[in-house]
Amino acid sequence: xxxxxxxxxxxxxxxxxxxxxxxxxxxxxxxxxxxxxxxxxxxxxxxxxxxxxxxxxxxxxxxxxxxxxxxxxxxxxxxxxxxxxxxxxxxxxxxxxxxxxxxxxxxxxxxxxxxxxxxxxxxxxxxxxx
Numbered sequence: 001x002x003x004x005x006x007x008x009x010x011x012x013x014x015x016x017x018x019x020x021x022x023x024x025x026x027x028x029x030x031x032x033x034x035x036x037x038x039x040x041x042x043x044x045x046x047x048x049x050x051x052x053x054x055x056x057x058x059x060x061x062x063x064x065x066x067x068x069x070x071x072x073x074x075x076x077x078x079x080x081x082x083x084x085x086x087x088x089x090x091x092x093x094x095x096x097x098x099x100x101x102x103x104x105x106x107x108x109x110x111x112x113x114x115x116x117x118x119x120x121x122x123x124x125x126x127x128x129x130x
Contacts, residue, residue, distance in 0.1 A: 001032040003070065003105045005114035006042040008130055009035070013059055022113070022130040034068040036104045038097045072100065076107040083122055094118040
């Protein structure tokens with residue numbers, strides 16, 4: 001199981017060759033591909049801000065239908081809060097959305113596939129780059 005971060009999902013929707021190849025590799029390996037509610041929100045926000053929102057919403061819905069949707073629950077919120085407090089104390093704050101994604105991913109004990117460098121600051125979070 002692997003969680004696909006928004007940067008990867010956007011690249012996949014845009015047909016970026018590296019993202020397409022990584023998706024094919026994950027499929028060939030039988031990897032279960034997941035997404036968090038935060039990633040879904042970020043995709044829809046970008047879609048509704050775009051000039052082709054009607055077309056883009058259809059593409060996003062199609063992509064999201066092919067992924068397992070991970071839940072954001074109290075335990076993932078607790079984990080995210082703890083991580084956020086630790087990073088704040090170290091002078092390394094990160095965006096709330098990224099903390100929420102990290103909390104969900106850590107709760108489910110799976111890696112996040114991303115190029116976002118903020119995730120590498122979080123201890124005990126498995127991060128894979130594409």
